[in-house]
Amino acid sequence: MRTFYSEAHRLHHCNAELNEGQLMPCFEMPSRADMVLDRVKHTNLGQILEPTDFGFAPLTRVHSERYVEFLAQAWERWAALGREHDMLPLAWPPRRTLARCPEDIDGQLGFYSFDAGAPMNAGTWEAAYQGAQVALSALACINREESAAFALCRPPGHHAGIDYMGGYCYLNNAAIAAQAALDSGASRVAVLDVDFHHGNGTQDIFYQRPDVLFTSLHGDPRREYPCFTGYADERGEGAGLGFNFNYPLAPGSDWTAWSQALSDAMRVIAGYQPDALIVSLGVDTFKDDPISSFKLDSDDYLRLGEQLALLGLPTLFVMEGGYAVEEIGINAVNVLTAFDA
Ligand code: SP5
Numbered sequence: 001m002r003t004f005y006s007e008a009h010r011l012h013h014c015n016a017e018l019n020e021g022q023l024m025p026c027f028e029m030p031s032r033a034d035m036v037l038d039r040v041k042h043t044n045l046g047q048i049l050e051p052t053d054f055g056f057a058p059l060t061r062v063h064s065e066r067y068v069e070f071l072a073q074a075w076e077r078w079a080a081l082g083r084e085h086d087m088l089p090l091a092w093p094p095r096r097t098l099a100r101c102p103e104d105i106d107g108q109l110g111f112y113s114f115d116a117g118a119p120m121n122a123g124t125w126e127a128a129y130q131g132a133q134v135a136l137s138a139l140a141c142i143n144r145e146e147s148a149a150f151a152l153c154r155p156p157g158h159h160a161g162i163d164y165m166g167g168y169c170y171l172n173n174a175a176i177a178a179q180a181a182l183d184s185g186a187s188r189v190a191v192l193d194v195d196f197h198h199g200n201g202t203q204d205i206f207y208q209r210p211d212v213l214f215t216s217l218h219g220d221p222r223r224e225y226p227c228f229t230g231y232a233d234e235r236g237e238g239a240g241l242g243f244n245f246n247y248p249l250a251p252g253s254d255w256t257a258w259s260q261a262l263s264d265a266m267r268v269i270a271g272y273q274p275d276a277l278i279v280s281l282g283v284d285t286f287k288d289d290p291i292s293s294f295k296l297d298s299d300d301y302l303r304l305g306e307q308l309a310l311l312g313l314p315t316l317f318v319m320e321g322g323y324a325v326e327e328i329g330i331n332a333v334n335v336l337t338a339f340d341a
C-alpha cells in the first residue's frame, strides 16, 4: 500500500495545551508522524509519495468558505498585533446566544472553535493545508490504480466541523477525502472512525446527508472528550436520518468489547454498499495512551486490519490520533500490513 506524506506537518508545533487544569506540552507533536513514517519504511509497506496540490476548492466542499479563509489568515492577523506566542481562543457563545461573528481575532477564534484544544502557530495553516492535500492525493491514487492507500496526515482532522476547529484538528482530512470521492463519481462513501474520541467534526459535516455513512467507535461521551456528542441516539437528521451510527464504549474496553462494536459497524457498512471506505485511523485506543482509556494491545491492530480487509472495499486510511508516541508507528502500521496481507 502507498503512503502519502508531507514534511510540512513539521511547521505545526505548539507549546502547550490545557489538560486536567494544567498547561502541558502538546500531546499532538511532530514526532508522532515521524514514528509512523519510520515504521512504514521499516515494514516496507510500500512507496512513500509527496502530495499533489488540489487547491482550496476541495476544502470548501465540506468547510465554510469564511472558516477556511479565517484559518488561512489568522496567524498574520495575530502577528500584526505583535503577538508571538501560540494563538488560543478565550471565549465562546453560550446557550441562548445568537452568535454573530465578531470582528477581532480573539472573538473570531472563539467563533470558529469548540474548545481551546487547537492552538495555532505560524505554520499551522500550511501544515493543515498540506495534510488535507495528503488525504486528497491518497484518495486520487485509489481512484486511479490502487485498492487502498494511507494518508499520513498531521495534524489530525476528525474533530474539525463545518466551521470550527478543536481537539488538535483544523481541516477534516477524512471528510474532505469522502467528499472528493463523491465528486469524482462515487455514489456512497462510508466512514469508519476508530479513533478513541468521537469524530464529532465528521458527524457534523455529514449529519444531514445520506450519501456519506458515518460510523464511530469511541469513549462514552458521559465520561470522555469531546464530552457532548457521540451518543448512540444521534442517528442523523432529515435526509441523513439513519446514516449516522455511534458506538459509545465504557472506559477500560479491550479488544473483546471493542471488536463487538466493530463487527456491528462493519455489518452496517456492508449493508450500505458503499463505493469506498474511509477509515479515520486513530490509535489512541492503545492501552498505554496517555489521554485515553481503552485497552487495545499492539496485536489487536493486526486483527483490526484483517477484519477491515474482509469488507473488500477500496479503502483510504487517514491518520487521526494516538499519543503513546513510542508505539504509535507499530500500532498504526499493524493495521495497514494486516489489511494488505
Ligand atoms: C485527534 C484527537 O485524538 N484529538 C484528541 C483531543 C483530546 N483533547 C482533550 C483530551 C482531554 C484528556 N483528558 C484526559 C483525562 C484522563 N483521565
Ligand code: ZN
Pocket (backbone or CB within 6 Å): 195, 196, 197, 282, 284, 320, 321, 322
Ligand atoms: Zn483521538
